[in-house]
Amino acid sequence: MIYLGAQALLAAQRGGYQPMGSAGSAAVNRFRHFRQGLLSNITNPKALVLYLSALPQYLRPGLDVGSTLLLASTLGVLGACWQLWLLIAAHRVRGWLSTRRIRRTLDGVLGCVLIAFGVGLAAE
Numbered sequence: 001m002i003y004l005g006a007q008a009l010l011a012a013q014r015g016g017y018q019p020m021g022s023a024g025s026a027a028v029n030r031f032r033h034f035r036q037g038l039l040s041n042i043t044n045p046k047a048l049v050l051y052l053s054a055l056p057q058y059l060r061p062g063l064d065v066g067s068t069l070l071l072a073s074t075l076g077v078l079g080a081c082w083q084l085w086l087l088i089a090a091h092r093v094r095g096w097l098s099t100r101r102i103r104r105t106l107d108g109v110l111g112c113v114l115i116a117f118g119v120g121l122a123a124e
Contacts, residue, residue: 001121005114012107017100 041047058071096102 001114001118003118005111005116005118008107008111008114010111012104012111015100015104017103 055071059068097106
């Protein structure tokens with residue numbers, strides 16, 4: 001964490017950011033981004049713990065398949081609504097977040113937070 005914090009502070013000090021969507025940035029490959037998001041979601045141990053520990057409490061013997069499907073689809077719909085809200089919010093603030101001053105500030109704050117967490121973890 002300390003290393004990542006130091007890297008963020010160095011990036012904030014340098015401040016040589018490429019504009020988002022410029023020719024110097026990575027080419028947009030929607031399938032690659034979808035695949036990365038899917039893999040990070042299905043390999044997330046927190047989601048696995050949720051589904052294996054919390055959800056069985058709601059399933060009981062004799063529960064019909066329709067109720068089980070309703071529970072599963074409710075989780076899916078709520079997750080999709082949350083992701084859609086995040087997408088809309090990120091799209092609205094993209095222009096503001098892409099300014100050099102804001103990016104440098106965010107990198108500096110993130111670097112300090114990561115270093116503080118790293119030092120706190122090392123002290124324990």
